[in-house]
Amino acid sequence: MTSVQVRMPADFPGGFMKRFWFATVVTVTLVWSSAVQASEFADLAAERLSAYIQVNTQNPPGNETRGVEFFAAIFDEAGIAYETAESAPGRGNIWARLEGGDEPALVLLNHMDVVPADLRYWSSNPFGGAIQDGHVYGRGALDMKGLGIIQLQAFLALHASGVRLNRDVIFVATADEEAGGAYGAGWLVENRPEIFEGVGYLLNEGGGGTVIGEDTVFSVELTQKVPLWLRLIAHGNPGHGSTPQVETAVTRALRAGDRLATTRFEARAIPAVQAMFEGMAPYQTEQIAARYADIASAVKDPEFMHYLQLTNPGHHALLRNTCSLTGMQGSSKINVVPTEAIIELDCRLLPDQNPDEFIEELTHIINDPSVTIEKIMGFTPAVSTPDNPLFQLIEETYDRHFPGSVVVPGVATGFTDSHFFRDLGIVSYGFSTTVVPGPDRRGVHGNNERISVENMTRGTEVMIDLLERFTRY
Ligand SMILES: [Zn+2]
Numbered sequence: 001m002t003s004v005q006v007r008m009p010a011d012f013p014g015g016f017m018k019r020f021w022f023a024t025v026v027t028v029t030l031v032w033s034s035a036v037q038a039s040e041f042a043d044l045a046a047e048r049l050s051a052y053i054q055v056n057t058q059n060p061p062g063n064e065t066r067g068v069e070f071f072a073a074i075f076d077e078a079g080i081a082y083e084t085a086e087s088a089p090g091r092g093n094i095w096a097r098l099e100g101g102d103e104p105a106l107v108l109l110n111h112m113d114v115v116p117a118d119l120r121y122w123s124s125n126p127f128g129g130a131i132q133d134g135h136v137y138g139r140g141a142l143d144m145k146g147l148g149i150i151q152l153q154a155f156l157a158l159h160a161s162g163v164r165l166n167r168d169v170i171f172v173a174t175a176d177e178e179a180g181g182a183y184g185a186g187w188l189v190e191n192r193p194e195i196f197e198g199v200g201y202l203l204n205e206g207g208g209g210t211v212i213g214e215d216t217v218f219s220v221e222l223t224q225k226v227p228l229w230l231r232l233i234a235h236g237n238p239g240h241g242s243t244p245q246v247e248t249a250v251t252r253a254l255r256a257g258d259r260l261a262t263t264r265f266e267a268r269a270i271p272a273v274q275a276m277f278e279g280m281a282p283y284q285t286e287q288i289a290a291r292y293a294d295i296a297s298a299v300k301d302p303e304f305m306h307y308l309q310l311t312n313p314g315h316h317a318l319l320r321n322t323c324s325l326t327g328m329q330g331s332s333k334i335n336v337v338p339t340e341a342i343i344e345l346d347c348r349l350l351p352d353q354n355p356d357e358f359i360e361e362l363t364h365i366i367n368d369p370s371v372t373i374e375k376i377m378g379f380t381p382a383v384s385t386p387d388n389p390l391f392q393l394i395e396e397t398y399d400r401h402f403p404g405s406v407v408v409p410g411v412a413t414g415f416t417d418s419h420f421f422r423d424l425g426i427v428s429y430g431f432s433t434t435v436v437p438g439p440d441r442r443g444v445h446g447n448n449e450r451i452s453v454e455n456m457t458r459g460t461e462v463m464i465d466l467l468e469r470f471t472r473y
Contacts, residue, residue: 041157042460046136046453048074049149050129053138058127059113062183064175065092067112071152071173078156087175087187095172095188095195098158100165100471104200106390107170107426108155109417110148111177111184111205114140121447135450143444144205146451147432147459148173151203154463158471165471170195177417180377185417189424201390202421206412206430209398209405211437212283216402219410220394221430222272223383223422225317225348227415228355229376230362232256232343236370241335249370250330253341256366257325260345263365265321267299270350272383272411273318279408280315295319317413321358323347344376348413351381379415382422384429390470394431397466401458402435433462 055066068084071094075082082096092112117126117139124130126139140146155171172195174184181187188195206221234256236249269277274295281292288308291298298304299319309316327344331337349358355378362373386409395407410430418428434455443449 037160038157038461038464041153041160041464042457045149045153045456045460046131048153049136049141049146049451049456050131050138052145052149053129053136053140054127056127057113058116058139059176059178060116061090062113062175062179063090064112064184065090067173067175068092068094071096074152074156078159080156080159085188085192087183087191091175091183093172093174093184093188095170095192096155097171098155098165098169100167100169101473103167105168105170105198106467106470107172107196107199107202107421108151109172109174109185109202109204109421110144110151111174111181111417112145112148113176113178113184114143114145115178115445117449118447123448126449131453134454135452136456137448137450139449141443141449141451142436142440143449144177146434146456147205147208150433150456150459150463153460154467157460157464158467161468163468163471164473166473167200167471168198169467169471170199174417181417181420185420189420196421196424196426199421199424199426202418202426202428203431204416204418204421204428205432206416206418207410208430208432209402209435210441211435215283216405216435217279217283218398218402218405218407218435219276219430220386220391220407221410221412221418222386223351224412224415224419225322226351226353226355226379226381226419228347228349228358228378230323230345230347230359231374231376232345232366232371233374234341234343234368234371236337236339236341238339239337241337245337248337249339249341250337252368252370253328253330253343256368256371257328257343259365259367260323260362261325263323264302264305265323265361267302267305267320268350269295269299269319270352270383270411272351272385272409275386275409276318276411277315279406314413317348318411321347321349321353323362349381351383351411353381355381379419380423382419384422384427388427390427390429393466393470394429397462397469401433401462401465433459433466 055070057064057067075096080096084094086092124137130137176183207219209216209218234249234253277292277295281289284292324346326346329342398405421428
């Protein structure tokens with residue numbers, strides 16, 4: 001709603017009744033107009049997603065500048081100012097700001113790139129954006145062009161309402177999330193830090209609803225395991241394959257790898273994980289529900305931990321630091337003993353773990369001075385807490401639109417761009433207003449990815465409601 005114009009009838013009586021009439025008309029106009037506009041923006045969401053899916057931003061190579069052009073045209077039409085920046089040729093990023101009062105600003109973050117699609121396994125064109133059987137089909141429908149459009153439509157609705165906001169709201173669409181964000185969110189934080197000045201809150205992918213039994217369960221992601229990618233390099237004397245030595249680079253690498261593979265790092269439940277397991281307890285088999293409800297004690301039982309790793313490796317991984325041995329490299333010739341042998345490790349740390357101390361722990365476990373450890377990549381640990389007005393509002397919003405639904409704080413084993421912002425001290429939640437059935441979730445990075453039209457419509461309405469309340473004076 002852009003303006004409220006109320007004209008008094010010429011013969012309208014003065015005094016109390018006049019004020020009453022005026023107030024009623026203004027209120028009714030406000031509520032009616034905002035509802036009409038909200039549904040207008042919600043109704044457009046599925047069609048807009050279909051158009052966005054047709055913008056091919058498969059990464060590699062990304063070509064997110066095509067996505068920038070898509071959003072720029074929409075902002076031009078809406079009369080919203082925006083800025084863009086390429087981190088490399090074709091790797092575009094775009095952001096737009098609705099200005100408001102002094103409360104800490106809110107960022108709506110979404111990535112424009114999508115993972116590649118293997119056409120052989122799709123029943124329709126992954127970049128066709130077909131709308132059929134009540135669904136929008138295509139790469140990115142769930143990860144995360146669908147949520148990007150929901151954020152966009154809510155952002156446009158907020159702008160169109162013309163209501164004065166208590167805080168800035170910033171829409172940020174980035175490149176390169178699927179490859180780590182170095183050309184997208186990470187690049188913006190380094191090169192355009194002014195975007196995030198005064199920002200207190202950020203909503204990103206990583207959360208959302210699903211149906212378990214009779215219940216709709218929403219996860220709001222607070223934190224993630226922290227990746228630490230390492231290269232172990234074992235050194236030794238080179239030689240000919242025909243004359244074995246007692247120890248070589250390869251035998252040392254194998255021994256180091258074996259020591260790590262058979263190590264189970266200390267099991268413990270950080271507070272966010274405890275809250276998550278408690279929330280998930282009612283949906284477990286009777287056998288383990290009690291263990292989930294008191295996971296802090298359960299982690300001390302090695303038998304339970306072993307059972308959990310066998311039956312639910314994803315949940316198990318939230319309860320300790322882990323290292324997967326993922327790559328090995330020795331000699332490139334079968335008859336040459338190399339001077340170096342390499343093992344690559346994908347370690348994922350609990351969010352409160354100091355990475356340097358962890359590397360020291362690995363050095364002790366390997367216990368071999370001829371093996372050195374090199375860091376390939378690592379993030380700094382950071383957690384967002386549920387102890388603030390936005391989390392409360394999220395809970396209330398879910399409850400209003402999905403009565404009886406359950407909200408569970410989430411901790412992810414994988415990572416999104418949120419870590420860049422948690423590092424800056426910005427409260428960053430994985431948050432979505434959609435409810436995606438279990439089988440459809442396999443479409444994320446998989447085949448025949450789709451989202452229901454109803455999710456796009458209702459998801460936008462819920463997002464608009466949340467934004468309106470969070471920006472209200
Ligand atoms: Zn994603």
